Amino acid sequence: MLKSKTFVKKTRSGGVLKVVREHYLRDDIWCGSETCAECKQDSTVLQRDACMESSLCPYPHYLVPDTNVVLHQIDVLEDPVIRNVIILQTVLQEVRHRSATVYKRLKDIAHEPGRHFYTFTNEHHRETFIEREPGESANDRNDRAIRVAVKWYSQHLKTPGSDPDGLKVVLLTNDQGNKQKAEENGLLVYADIIVHRLLAVAIGADSTYADLMDKHKQSALCNNLNYRHKMSQYAQRASVAFHTQLFFKARGILNEEGFVLFVRKNAIIVLIPKFGLEGTVFFTSKNKVSPNLVFDEEGPTLRVEQHTFHIFDRVKVTISLDDSNIQHQKIRMALIEPVVRKA
Ligand SMILES: [Zn+2]
Incomplete structure (x- = not known):
C-alpha cells in the first residue's frame, strides 16, 4: 500500500516547490515474539518467558521505552537484567536525531543476542502508521505513534481466552502527558520511577527511593559500606587478638x-x-x-x-x-x- 502526501514548500530563493512524499505501508512486518502464531516469521527475538528477576512484575512482559526514557535512562537499559525490549522505529529515529552517542549505545545493546531487543518498524506497518493530524506537533504525533504501536502489540499478542496474567506489553515513559493519554487508552505504563525500581530490584534492593539511583549518592553509599566493612574487619581481628592474649596470659x-x-x-x-x-x-x-x-x-x-x-x-x-x-x-x-x- 502506498500513502502519498503532497505539499508545497517555499524555497530559500523564494520559489515554490511541490513536494510529493511517498510512504510504503506493508503487511509483512512481524512482531518478533515467540508467542505469536499469526506472523509468518522465520525467527523470533522476543521470548515467550519474558520474566525479569523482579518481584515488581509477576507476569511476563515486553518493555517499550519511549524516546525520553532511551535518551535519559540508557544506563538502565544497558543493565543485563533488562531483556525483551521492543524498540520502535519512531523512537529509534528520534534518538538518532537527538544524540548520536545514545543511538550508538542503543544499537550496541540491540545487537547483543542475549538481550532480546527487537526493532519494530512501526512507521511502515499498515496498522501502526499514523498521519499527523492538523494542528498536531511532530512531537505529539510521535508520542501518539508510540502509543498506537504499544496498543497494537497488546492486542496482537492477546490470544483468545488467554491468561489474564499472561504476556503484557508495557510502555516505559517519564512523560506525564504521554502517561496520562496512554492510561486513558487502557495501556499499561511504567513511569520513569519504575525503570529505576527495576534496577533497584536487579541489584537486590527490593524497594525504591530516588537517592539510590543517584550516581553520586550511590558512590557515597558504596564508600560508606566499604569503610564500615573495613572497620568491622579491623574490629574482628582486634577482638580475636585480644581474646588470644587473654587466653595465653592465664x-x-x-x-x-x-x-x-x-x-x-x-x-x-x-x-x-x-x-x-x-x-x-x-x-x-x-x-x-x-x-x-x-x-x-x-x-x-x-x-x-x-x-x-x-x-x-x-x-x-x-x-x-x-x-x-x-x-x-x-x-x-x-x-x-x-x-x-x-x-
Ligand atoms: Zn505476531
Missing part, C-alpha cells in the same frame, strides 16, 4: 608442637594445631646478631645456620605473652626444636 609460658606453614626470608610461620594459632618465629632481631640465613624462593626453604626449614616441618615452640609494651601486647613464639646454633 597460662604463662607454654611449649607446644607446631608445623611450618610458610617460610619467609627471615622467619617461619608456625601453626599450633592444638590452639588453631598461627605465629611467626623471627630469626633476626634488632638487639641480637643475626644467624646466617639463606632463603630459597624455589623450595621454598630457609636455611638457618646448619638447619633447613621446609613447609610442613614439625617444630616445637614456646608461646608466651609479651607485655613489655602494655599498649601493644603480643603473642611471641620462639623456637625450641630443632636447635639452630652456629656451627
